[in-house]
Amino acid sequence: MNLFNTILILAAAFLAVFGEAAFPLLRHWLGAQVDLLPVLMVYAALNTDIVTVSLLALLGGMWFDALSANPLGLSSLPLFAIGFVIYLQRELILREVPFAQFVLGAVASAAAPAACVLLLLTGGQEPLLGWGSLWQWLVMTAGGAVATPIVFEFFNWCQKAFGYQPRTEPSFRPDREIRRGRQKQNVNF
Amino acid sequence: MLKKKHYLALGAVTLAALLIFSLPQRATSRLKLATGSLFLPLFGLLNTAQQLPVDAANAVMPRRALLREIGELQGENQQLRIQSAQTAAMARENDQLRALIGWQRQTPWKLKLANVIVRDPANWWRSVQIDLGSRDGLRENLPVLTPDGLVGRVASVGYARSQVVLLGDPNCRVSARVENPAHDIGVIGASGPLDTSLVELTYLSGNADLKSGEGVVTSGEGEIFPPGIPIGQVVDSRAVEFGLYTEARVKLSTNLGALEQVWVLFP
Numbered sequence: 001m002n003l004f005n006t007i008l009i010l011a012a013a014f015l016a017v018f019g020e021a022a023f024p025l026l027r028h029w030l031g032a033q034v035d036l037l038p039v040l041m042v043y044a045a046l047n048t049d050i051v052t053v054s055l056l057a058l059l060g061g062m063w064f065d066a067l068s069a070n071p072l073g074l075s076s077l078p079l080f081a082i083g084f085v086i087y088l089q090r091e092l093i094l095r096e097v098p099f100a101q102f103v104l105g106a107v108a109s110a111a112a113p114a115a116c117v118l119l120l121l122t123g124g125q126e127p128l129l130g131w132g133s134l135w136q137w138l139v140m141t142a143g144g145a146v147a148t149p150i151v152f153e154f155f156n157w158c159q160k161a162f163g164y165q166p167r168t169e170p171s172f173r174p175d176r177e178i179r180r181g182r183q184k185q186n187v188n189f
Numbered sequence: 190m191l192k193k194k195h196y197l198a199l200g201a202v203t204l205a206a207l208l209i210f211s212l213p214q215r216a217t218s219r220l221k222l223a224t225g226s227l228f229l230p231l232f233g234l235l236n237t238a239q240q241l242p243v244d245a246a247n248a249v250m251p252r253r254a255l256l257r258e259i260g261e262l263q264g265e266n267q268q269l270r271i272q273s274a275q276t277a278a279m280a281r282e283n284d285q286l287r288a289l290i291g292w293q294r295q296t297p298w299k300l301k302l303a304n305v306i307v308r309d310p311a312n313w314w315r316s317v318q319i320d321l322g323s324r325d326g327l328r329e330n331l332p333v334l335t336p337d338g339l340v341g342r343v344a345s346v347g348y349a350r351s352q353v354v355l356l357g358d359p360n361c362r363v364s365a366r367v368e369n370p371a372h373d374i375g376v377i378g379a380s381g382p383l384d385t386s387l388v389e390l391t392y393l394s395g396n397a398d399l400k401s402g403e404g405v406v407t408s409g410e411g412e413i414f415p416p417g418i419p420i421g422q423v424v425d426s427r428a429v430e431f432g433l434y435t436e437a438r439v440k441l442s443t444n445l446g447a448l449e450q451v452w453v454l455f456p
Contacts, residue, residue: 088195
């Protein structure tokens with residue numbers, strides 16, 4: 001794992017939060033804005049280290065809350081919880097399979113807003129809720145599910161195009177070289 | 190199995206979140222505005238990008254069309270000047286009459302134009318951010334409106350930008366009066382999460398007789414919004430709590446989904 005991936009994920013989170021706030025087209029069409037932070041968290045939890053997961057949760061959550069009416073830091077906790085659980089179980093997840101990415105994206109995108117609203121209600125706040133919220137939740141879940149394999153593809157492409165690969169050791173080792181030759185054998189005898 | 194670094198990460202994030210939650214309100218809002226100001230270069234870039242097609246269209250607009258538009262605007266300007274002079278005379282007369290019967294003198298509205306920068310990315314709030322802040326004299330709870338009607342109020346103020354909670358958000362309640370013979374008064378409260386054009390008018394008296402299409406304006410009783418700002422029109426009404434009081438749905442006169450410029454009203 002290298003620093004490039006961490007910077008790329010954080011930059012993507014920053015741009016994603018800005019895009020969600022500045023371009024409300026999806027909200028006009030579907031009545032809900034899709035959140036890409038849980039999707040990025042799925043990628044980070046499956047492909048990076050725990051430091052990147054923590055940074056994404058803290059910074060991404062704070063950026064989101066700074067442009068929202070949420071209390072600052074509220075979004076960080078659900079994001080980190082999702083990332084932490086996926087990170088701990090990632091050896092058991094077929095991370096290269098698009099269907100697994102799709103399902104994880106759906107679960108993360110459904111869990112993050114639900115946990116945020118629960119935290120708000122626990123804190124005595126009054127978020128805007130109603131039967132329409134179910135539709136918004138479905139849109140966020142479906143949007144996150146669809147976006148996850150695309151995000152994985154994008155990051156893999158970026159990694160190949162801009163990131164450096166770890167140096168691989170060649171199979172050749174001088175101490176295990178088998179020396180052959182008629183002259184040498186003759187000298188030994 | 191949790192390793193040491195997992196515990197460290199878990200502890201660090203939880204501690205950071207708890208630390209932010211436990212900060213005083215003032216410090217949190219400053220931190221929030223400071224974090225939000227990281228997006229300022231992107232806001233500027235977006236503004237420039239949006240302005241480019243407008244500038245390009247202006248550059249290729251024929252001179253004849255511009256002259257025609259100038260002529261129309263000059264005519265409209267003269268008409269508005271005459272109306273303004275007439276209104277000023279009426280205001281003077283109104284002030285004299287108010288002074289005669291000992292009523293408080295009405296002060297004219299002072300307005301400041303603001304651009305809507307971003308919308309709330311969370312689906313469970315209804316708020317926007319505008320490009321006016323404390324440097325422009327903004328403070329909390331100032332009313333925000335468009336020529337069509339009321340939009341909301343200023344909720345928090347930063348140096349160069351502010352957050353406005355819109356009508357329909359649970360944090361924006363407005364005392365409203367129905368323009369009917371009884372002048373029924375109620376409270377504009379939260380709306381549904383999907384439809385931004387409808388809000389609930391609650392706590393109307395049980396015998397309120399509302400008709401579809403009747404206008405709803407601010408009553409001025411909450412001391413935040415001056416009286417007479419249009420809010421919308423009654424769509425329908427129903428008795429609730431066994432006729433204890435009446436609720437009505439109000440269609441807002443402003444399209445909150447397409448806000449680009451708003452006016453902040455100074456007292």
